[in-house]
Amino acid sequence: MDDQQTMMHPVSQHPTVGMGGHVVPQHTYGMDPTNQQHTSDQEVRKHDISEILQQIMNITDQSLDEAQARKHTLNCHRMKPALFSVLCEIKEKTVLSLRSTQEDEPPDPQLMRLDNMLIAEGIAGPEKGGGAGAATNASAAASGGPGQLEQTIEHSDYRAKLSQIRQIYHQELEKYEQACSEFTAHVMNLLREQSRNRPITSKEIERMVQIIHRKFNSIQVQLKQSTCEAVMILRSRFLDARRKRRNFSKQATEILNEYFYSHLSNPYPSEEAKEELARKCGITMSQISNWFGNKRIRYKKNIGKAQEEANMYAAKKAAVSGGGAAAYGMVPSSQGQMISPPPPPGPVPPSDGMYNMSMNGGDSYQSVSSMGANVQPQAHSQRHVFNQPAGMSEGLATASLYEPGVHQIQYG
DNA sequence: TAGCATGATTAATC
DNA sequence: GATTAATCATGCTA
Structure with missing residues (x-):
């Protein structure tokens, strides 16, 4: 709430932008006594704006149900149009600083490497020769010699473990994607609701969605990294197993x-x-x-x-x-x-x-x-x-x- | 258990 | 891609 209070200061302590965007002086030093009535009106207005802003700030701390009730009061408030134009002007200034951050980022090479490896290993993308393929190998080995059989058993074991990793990876990925879409929908709803009280453009909502996606992508990168590690460990384990030689008959x-x-x-x-x-x-x-x-x-x-x-x-x-x-x-x-x-x-x-x-x-x-x-x-x-x-x-x-x-x- | 035998791996070469 | 040469790692045996 401290932040919210400090955010209030520009409005309450500095020249206030009034209705229609006019700057309303905050101080009345050396004011003409004939303007006393006008000053008192201004103070009332200032108080109203402070109050309405405070309400907006409070809403963010409330549960959605509470906020819903408050919102209604807020929407019907006589000062709402004035407040809205104040926010519009602030917005105009802040949007300028946001534009520079909206440039498209090039694809992350690390992420590309991870994706390539996962595809190559058959973890991401279409499954490579697992399942039925492994079974076929096992049956083919049965007709071959003992060495072949053994190797194929190891091979199918490897494939089974790889497919396990694949399954876990996809489960986790699905969870992340679901959480991401749920969270995005939630934030979008919230922003749309808020747009009734403060100016939020569709571009800003888009940007917020991008930010959320970026955050979830970083989680996905971690998932991909740990999956790659698991594959590498599995590979080295089976590579070691291959080194375990047995003399031929x-x-x-x-x-x-x-x-x-x-x-x-x-x-x-x-x-x-x-x-x-x-x-x-x-x-x-x-x-x-x-x-x-x-x-x-x-x-x-x-x-x-x-x-x-x-x-x-x-x-x-x-x-x-x-x-x-x-x-x-x-x-x-x-x-x-x-x-x-x-x-x-x-x-x-x-x-x-x-x-x-x-x-x-x-x-x-x-x-x-x-x-x-x-x-x-x-x-x-x-x-x-x-x-x-x-x-x-x-x-x-x-x-x-x-x-x-x-x-x-x-x-x- | 040391030392040799032997299957597997790797880098270099063609 | 097959092969060589070196090397590794494990199995076997005295």
């Missing part, structure tokens, strides 16, 4: 190693081969890619150990196919290398006496003399040089003859 590792060592000259499985391997091993395509990526690097880094492993797989494969290296009676040398036995009967071996054997599609061996030219590195691998031990290429049987640095096959 022995069988899967066997399959991958067999493929790797039987395609040593070009250990870059095609998309089809990756799919096939993924299906056989019950892991994903990206896991296959990871595995081959790791394998190639680690193979290169540790040739010695790789050789032993290569020989092992060669022997295994040969035993299975009833031929190949094992059939040729390869035995490890004292250095852990394989020593080639005399050539088997059949096709004439290459002039160096090596039996460069290759697994053709993993099913049969093929002499590298015919194979060498057939090695077709995939387009993407043409850029890369796989510094493989030449002897180990394709035909695991010749792994024994490899001496690091002597033979290197470069593709591309």
